Amino acid sequence: MWLGRRWLVVALGVVFFLCLARLGTNFVTHTPGSDPWASTIRFFSGAISPSLVDQNPSLPADADPFLSRLGDDLLRTIRYALIATSLAVPGGLLLGFFVSEQWWPRNGARVLFQLIRWPVRISLSLMRSVHELIWAIFFLSAFGDAPFSACLALALPFTGTLAKVFSELMDEQNRSPRGVITAAGGSGAQGFVATIFPMALPDMVSYALYRFECALRSSAVLGFIGVETIGLSINRSFENGFYGEVWTALYVLITTVILIEGLGHMIRQRMMSGKVRTRSSGLSESELRKAAPRDLFLRVNGVIWVVVIFMAFSIGEPLVTPMVEGQRSERISRFLTKLTPDPIAPEKSLLNWDARKEAWSDGSDQFVPWLADLWEYPGQEALINTLAMSVAAIIVAACLAILLIPWGIRTLANRNPLGLAMSRSSLPGVMGSLVRGFFVLTRAVPEYLYAFLLVGLMGPSAWPLVLALALHNVGILGRLWTEVVENQRRTIPSTILEVGGGRFQSYVAALLPMSLNRFILFFFYRWESCVREATVLGMLGVSSLGYYISIQQNFREYDDILFYTLLGAGLVVAGDLLSDFLRHRLRGENS
Amino acid sequence: MSILSVRDVSQNFGATLALSDVALDISAGEQVAVIGASGCGKTTLLRLLGLQNLPSSGQLAALGFDLSSPSRKGLREVRSRIGMLPQDLGLVPNLRVVQNVVLGRSGKRNVLGTVRDLLWPSRVEREKVFKILDRMGVGGKMYDRTDSLSGGQQQRVALARTLYQGAEVLLADEPLSSVDPARARDVLELMAGLSAEQGITLVVSLHQVALAREFFPRIIGLKKGKVLFDGKPTDEEISTLYDL
Numbered sequence: 001m002w003l004g005r006r007w008l009v010v011a012l013g014v015v016f017f018l019c020l021a022r023l024g025t026n027f028v029t030h031t032p033g034s035d036p037w038a039s040t041i042r043f044f045s046g047a048i049s050p051s052l053v054d055q056n057p058s059l060p061a062d063a064d065p066f067l068s069r070l071g072d073d074l075l076r077t078i079r080y081a082l083i084a085t086s087l088a089v090p091g092g093l094l095l096g097f098f099v100s101e102q103w104w105p106r107n108g109a110r111v112l113f114q115l116i117r118w119p120v121r122i123s124l125s126l127m128r129s130v131h132e133l134i135w136a137i138f139f140l141s142a143f144g145d146a147p148f149s150a151c152l153a154l155a156l157p158f159t160g161t162l163a164k165v166f167s168e169l170m171d172e173q174n175r176s177p178r179g180v181i182t183a184a185g186g187s188g189a190q191g192f193v194a195t196i197f198p199m200a201l202p203d204m205v206s207y208a209l210y211r212f213e214c215a216l217r218s219s220a221v222l223g224f225i226g227v228e229t230i231g232l233s234i235n236r237s238f239e240n241g242f243y244g245e246v247w248t249a250l251y252v253l254i255t256t257v258i259l260i261e262g263l264g265h266m267i268r269q270r271m272m273s274g275k276v277r278t279r280s281s282g283l284s285e286s287e288l289r290k291a292a293p294r295d296l297f298l299r300v301n302g303v304i305w306v307v308v309i310f311m312a313f314s315i316g317e318p319l320v321t322p323m324v325e326g327q328r329s330e331r332i333s334r335f336l337t338k339l340t341p342d343p344i345a346p347e348k349s350l351l352n353w354d355a356r357k358e359a360w361s362d363g364s365d366q367f368v369p370w371l372a373d374l375w376e377y378p379g380q381e382a383l384i385n386t387l388a389m390s391v392a393a394i395i396v397a398a399c400l401a402i403l404l405i406p407w408g409i410r411t412l413a414n415r416n417p418l419g420l421a422m423s424r425s426s427l428p429g430v431m432g433s434l435v436r437g438f439f440v441l442t443r444a445v446p447e448y449l450y451a452f453l454l455v456g457l458m459g460p461s462a463w464p465l466v467l468a469l470a471l472h473n474v475g476i477l478g479r480l481w482t483e484v485v486e487n488q489r490r491t492i493p494s495t496i497l498e499v500g501g502g503r504f505q506s507y508v509a510a511l512l513p514m515s516l517n518r519f520i521l522f523f524f525y526r527w528e529s530c531v532r533e534a535t536v537l538g539m540l541g542v543s544s545l546g547y548y549i550s551i552q553q554n555f556r557e558y559d560d561i562l563f564y565t566l567l568g569a570g571l572v573v574a575g576d577l578l579s580d581f582l583r584h585r586l587r588g589e590n591s
Numbered sequence: 592m593s594i595l596s597v598r599d600v601s602q603n604f605g606a607t608l609a610l611s612d613v614a615l616d617i618s619a620g621e622q623v624a625v626i627g628a629s630g631c632g633k634t635t636l637l638r639l640l641g642l643q644n645l646p647s648s649g650q651l652a653a654l655g656f657d658l659s660s661p662s663r664k665g666l667r668e669v670r671s672r673i674g675m676l677p678q679d680l681g682l683v684p685n686l687r688v689v690q691n692v693v694l695g696r697s698g699k700r701n702v703l704g705t706v707r708d709l710l711w712p713s714r715v716e717r718e719k720v721f722k723i724l725d726r727m728g729v730g731g732k733m734y735d736r737t738d739s740l741s742g743g744q745q746q747r748v749a750l751a752r753t754l755y756q757g758a759e760v761l762l763a764d765e766p767l768s769s770v771d772p773a774r775a776r777d778v779l780e781l782m783a784g785l786s787a788e789q790g791i792t793l794v795v796s797l798h799q800v801a802l803a804r805e806f807f808p809r810i811i812g813l814k815k816g817k818v819l820f821d822g823k824p825t826d827e828e829i830s831t832l833y834d835l
Binding site for chain 1: 641643666667668669670671672673674675677679680681682683684685686687694695696697698699700701702705706709717718721730731733734735736752756758
């Protein structure tokens with residue numbers, strides 16, 4: 001291996017201690033006089049007695065009941081997620097198609113396609129690297145309309161992610177069927193439409209459903225910046241100390257996410273396996289056609305999704321609020337003026353060319369010092385804190401997941417591990433279900449929500465944020481890594497059981513070393529996502545880039561926000577490139 | 592009359608010489624086996640005959656089309672008359688059998704035509720596909736997902752795609768590579784039968800000398816990119832082929 005697995009583990013240990021030194025060891029910080037234990041106990045007692053009615057005694061008598069309000073918030077959360085995903089999927093498909101190499105001709109025109117590909121790739125990277133919360137801050141300021149801005153803020157980064165994944169899925173398909181089409185005189189585009197696209201379709205549908213699940217979580221998180229989703233209910237109830245209400249909302253959100261995940265799993269399985277026919281001999285073409293296997297579940301699902309998406313666009317609060325003529329352009333112009341770096345921003349409107357030219361000539365010499373000032377303080381410090389939080393979080397998540405997965409692997413956690421009789425106890429099976437259940441629960445709650453609750457309980461320091469990121473990612477890494485181990489060949493690990501070894505021994509001595517390269521691959525994939533999340537978690541009052549973004553948001557200093565956003569985006573792109581590089585190296589070793 | 596003509600063709604990929612000064616002519620309706628060890632250039636020769644690659648040097652002509660002055664339209668037109676059967680069959684696993692078969696006509700369609708063929712093939716087309724599939728013994732599987740068929744059935748579907756294409760030449764790259772010895776004979780019988788029945792020129796790459804000798808009147812023996820044998824081997828010559 002290019003670095004050596006042992007050295008990689010040692011390097012991660014060293015990096016973790018560097019992060020510890022940077023973030024400090026003050027895990028819990030509370031103001032003098034407060035009783036953190038009391039509120040923690042009160043908070044967790046809400047988990048066993050979630051509230052079905054309003055806990056606020058001062059609500060007016062004619063106020064909507066709690067459950068009805070919660071239902072409305074949930075529907076709004078789902079609606080925004082649906083609209084955003086239904087915009088992002090065609091956008092991702094189109095842009096993914098431009099980035100994919102599968103349909104390119106094999107002649108000189110490839111150079112032209114490369115020229116188109118790079119600007120598209122850079123735009124996708126930029127779309128993905130800015131968090132949906134920050135897009136929402138920008139769009140709410142520019143357009144004002146909550147539903148429209150919220151949907152756009154979710155759709156934009158999701159389009160970038162979908163396009164990247166779709167193009168990778170298309171590029172990874174077997175090229176032989178496409179070769180048959182071109183060999184028979186068909187064009188590259190025909191080969192793409194008839195072979196690559198149908199082959200990639202099940203994976204693309206499955207990933208789109210996963211993104212919908214992510215959109216649901218992100219839509220909930222938008223509540224923390226004032227958009228009326230379930231996150232706003234959780235925010236309000238928590239701040240008022242109505243923990244029963246918080247837990248009810250959490251249970252509703254978790255159940256919805258798990259249901260969507262389950263549905264996605266079923267659709268994926270159906271699309272992958274298809275239906276097999278048994279009786280077909282002696283039938284004519286038309287009889288065969290009538291009796292052709294059709295998956296009713298998939299068809300009904302397809303119709304339901306179309307209807308539901310149509311309803312999301314047409315029913316409920318209008319997406320765009322009507323405004324007096326000129327009011328919207330005036331608002332956008334004001335926003336763009338505020339977004340322009342202060343030294344070169346015109347006094348009045350950005351749309352006035354002369355004013356813009358004058359502002360540029362007056363302030364251009366101040367532009368670089370302005371950038372240097374922001375970088376010196378607080379940009380540099382915030383950037384390092386963001387990086388340290390993301391690294392610490394992914395290492396904590398990885399350690400937890402690596403310890404837990406031996407108990408959760410389906411092929412080991414049963415009476416007959418790897419097909420060998422072991423014991424009559426049902427304990428391993430129960431443990432397996434518990435561990436997998438823990439992974440499902442932890443990944444169902446968004447990082448921002450964990451962070452919000454943990455900052456409330458542990459006080460404002462970097463560690464609640466690190467823990468929040470780690471908790472969400474342990475669920476995702478747990479699932480991905482468990483699947484990797486379950487797909488390994490059984491011959492080698494089962495020899496350990498055959499000579500009298502136990503489950504844990506076969507995991508440590510065989511399954512873990514066999515799976516390590518893929519583990520590292522997923523580790524870096526999730527780290528890239530941690531970097532992105534860490535940039536916004538600071539909005540909860542901890543010194544990372546998000547903290548300064550939220551401060552400047554209060555003063556509507558959008559030019560400063562843009563600076564911090566671009567710093568964060570730069571970090572995400574750097575993380576993306578590093579993780580891509582490492583993944584390619586590891587993939588090469590896997591093959 | 593020669594329909595595939597190779598004159599002093601060499602093909603190299605970077606520093607690797609895959610074919611060296613190959614010269615041969617194949618007549619209409621001829622049945623030819625290309626044999627040789629792995630890496631001897633069999634697939635490269637088949638790809639050249641199918642006009643998939645341009646040779647590094649030499650002259651190549653197929654069905655009257657001279658590759659020394661290729662036009663895009665002409666190339667596509669002549670390719671639409673040549674059927675390729677790759678080693679892994681090149682079927683789209685999650686499409687129905689009928690959809691895979693209609694893709695054989697891609698060279699005679701544009702993108703929209705291909706989409707229409709896939710989603711709404713006409714009644715005439717469907718009946719034609721059914722006849723061909725029935726002839727191949729897999730008519731009852733016409734609307735099944737391709738990956739639900741056995742390996743042997745999939746091979747028949749791939750052949751049906753070539754028949755639907757109306758190919759005048761069939762180039763099959765190691766069609767026996769994933770077939771058990773008992774079924775290998777059936778596959779070759781089917782191919783040779785179709786070729787004789789419909790006058791299709793058949794060029795098949797193989798490893799098995801005995802089967803090549805049994806089914807093909809002409810054998811081309813390749814070694815390290817050079818043609819060492821071309822013709823019908825006598826009993827004395829057969830040991831040369833085993834040494835390839």
